[in-house]
Each structure stands twice: as structure tokens, then as C-alpha cells.
């Protein structure tokens with residue numbers, strides 16, 4: 536059973552790119568299964584810093600086929616730009632395959648998201664403004680355009696005319712904006728289509744054949760469990776489904792193929808955008824984690840909110856995703872704290888919760904209950920094995936695995952490939 540799922544267990548930005556890059560060595564396919572160019576993966580490979588938003592980081596390996604599955608929303612302008620940036624760095628992008636079923640992010644999605652976020656005022660979600668929500672909305676409403684529509688000019692025009700009639704009414708009559716012009720969209724997208732065409736294929740069939748031949752497939756999630764449309768902190772979530780179950784639905788493969796579900800866990804917690812965050816620290820600790828961890832969004836440059844590790848969320852992610860192992864990232868950021876804290880439960884309305892509260896208003900007022908451990912003062916980014924780490928750092932990692940109930944397989948102590956240390 537050679538398929539693995541790799542996903543974020545918090546609010547995204549756990550360092551999935553780093554983990555996928557580390558694990559990709561043994562893979563034949565790396566498949567992105569949801570979201571769009573709202574994600575941002577920073578990878579340092581052979582001394583080069585790469586920022587990928589849509590293309591799986593497997594693209595950096597010559598032996599890997601990188602797949603964008605049907606459950607992803609694709610902004611073709613962005614995809615072509617990212618492919619060109621990679622080419623300019625000497626990366627071969629010919630092994631990128633895009634599902635014809637993936638939905639397109641269209642210019643009106645970007646325009647509508649801008650005006651609706653503004654309209655929400657202080658209730659805005661703080662989205663990445665990449666058109667993700669509007670594109671998934673149209674998919675569910677069955678008025679979306681798909682990658683395959685790009686290759687039938689007549690169908691593309693027909694579908695666009697229908698949808699643009701409504702979108703332009705909304706833009707002009709409700710939001711007082713200028714309408715978008717169908718001819719201009721067609722002209723631009725026809726050109727993009729010709730560049731994309733060699734990369735479009737039936738990715739479900741491709742992966743099925745690969746699995747039949749004993750190839751290894753890694754299904755890579757974007758964002759994180761707490762941003763999941765169904766299981767996250769709704770409405771402060773993204774519009775897709777990062778949890779493990781969706782990896783299969785999107786890629787079009789069955790559950791029996793998967794034997795590893797790897798949860799990426801940052802050694803502390805961050806969040807961008809609005810929404811509840813029980814362990815958020817707005818004082819010195821949060822500031823220090825943000826500075827040491829360079830916690831600024833890859834996509835929007837926004838400062839991330841920071842706080843101590845939350846084991847309640849860890850257990851929730853373990854349960855929802857059926858995690859088989861944890862990959863802990865950014866442990867080095869915790870160096871220099873005399874004491875480190877882990878949230879083991881919440882207090883809300885006089886009751887104690889050690890599981891994710893069943894009602895969102897409880898989560899909004901959840902007060903973290905902390906356990907304190909000895910910290911370590913020395914820098915650890917040059918350690919070459921897990922056993923090399925200070926005793927306190929190892930104790931911290933073992934306590935995380937105990938509280939989450941899932942074994943840790945790798946600890947990462949810096950951005951470079953060799954800074955990932957196998958545990959046990």
C-alpha cells in the first residue's frame with residue numbers, strides 16, 4: 536500500500552513544504568489535493584530558496600511526477616507564472632501534470648473577493664484574496680469553469696457568458712464596480728490554455744496505474760486541519776477540505792491504498808487572518824516566537840499570530856486525520872526560553888475540556904490550561920542527530936507525542952534538507 540498523506544495539523548504554515556521535500560526522495564508522485572495559490576511553501580534545496588504556491592515541491596526532484604489533482608482550484612495566470620519562475624531557476628517543469636477536473640480561478644473571483652471582504656468590514660475573514668472562496672463557491676453551485684473547458688473554445692465561451700452575466704450584475708449593481716469583459720477574458724485564457732495543454736491529463740487514471748505498478752504516491756495537503764471547511768474554526772476557515780479524507784476524494788483513489796498519514800506539527804502554533812486561537816500570546820513570548828520563527832506569510836507577507844503548542848488541537852487533528860506519525864518542525868525556534876509551555880486542555884464556562892469543544896462559542900472563550908517544562912538555552916540548529924539535542928528538547932518532543940498520542944518520526948531544526956532528524 537504505497538500511498539502516504541502529508542498534511543498540516545494546525546492553522547497552516549506548519550512547514551509542510553520542508554517535510555514533503557524531505558520525504559519526497561522515496562516518492563514517485565507528489566500530489567497536491569486541495570486549495571490553490573493561497574498556500575505558500577518555502578523550500579531550501581541545494582542552497583536555493585524557492586517559494587512555491589501551487590506546484591508541489593516534488594517538482595525539485597527529477598524522478599518525481601508532480602500532480603495537481605481535481606480538488607485544487609487553479610488560477611492559470613498564477614500557474615504559468617510559477618512554472619516560468621521555476622524554469623528560470625533551471626527546474627524542469629515538464630513532469631507537472633494537472634487534472635482537467637480542477638476548477639479555474641477566474642478574474643471575477645478575484646474581483647468579487649476583494650469587494651466582499653471589504654463589505655464585511657470588521658467581520659472580514661482576512662482571506663489571502665486569491666479568489667479561493669468564490670471559486671469553490673461556484674464549484675458547489677455548479678457554475679464553475681474547469682481546466683478541461685479551456686480546450687473547447689465554444690464551451691468555454693458559452694459557460695463564461697452565462698456566469699459573467701450574473702457576476703457583472705453583482706459587481707455593477709451591488710458593489711458599484713466596472714463590469715468585466717468576456718472577450719478580454721477569452722483572449723487571455725486561450726493563450727494560457729495553449730501553454731497549459733501539454734500538462735493536462737486524467738490524473739486519477741495516472742495515479743491508479745502508478746499504484747498498480749507499485750509506485751509510491753504522496754498526497755500533499757495545503758493549509759491545515761483547523762482551516763478545514765467542515766472541521767475547522769468555521770467561518771474563519773478556508774473554502775476547501777485539508778483533512779486526510781479529502782486527499783482520496785480529490786486524487787480519485789481508494790482508502791485501501793494509504794498506509795501512512797503524516798501530521799506536520801509546528802513546535803508552537805501560528806495563525807494568519809481572523810478567528811479564535813486559544814494559546815495566542817500577544818506579549819513578549821508571541822513576539823519572540825514570531826521574530827525567531829520569521830513568522831510572516833509567504834503569500835501575503837502578513838505577520839502571523841503566535842502562541843505555545845496546543846495539544847488539544849493536536850489530539851483533534853490526530854483523530855480527524857487518523858495520523859500514523861508526527862513530523863515536528865521549527866523546534867529550533869524554542870531555544871532560549873527558560874521554561875516552555877504546552878496547552879493540555881481548556882477551561883470554558885467553568886468546565887474543563889481536553890478535547891476540541893463541541894460548540895464554537897466555547898472555543899472562542901477557551902482559556903488554555905498549561906503544563907510547564909524546562910527549556911533549553913543553547914541553539915540546536917547544528918545538531919546532526921536527535922540524540923545530539925539537549926535533554927530538555929528531547930523531553931519536550933516526547934511530551935508532545937505523549938499528549939497527542941501519535942509517535943514523532945522526524946524533528947526539524949532549520950530550513951535546510953539536512954536539518955531534519957529522524958527520531959527513534
Ligand code: IMP
Nearest residue numbers: 547548573574661662663772773807808
Ligand atoms: P482563503 O484560503 O484565502 O480563503 O483564506 C481563508 C483563511 O485561511 C484566512 O484566515 C487565511 O489567512 C487562511 N489561509 C489560507 N491559506 C493559508 C495558508 O497557506 N497558511 C495559513 N493560513 C492560510
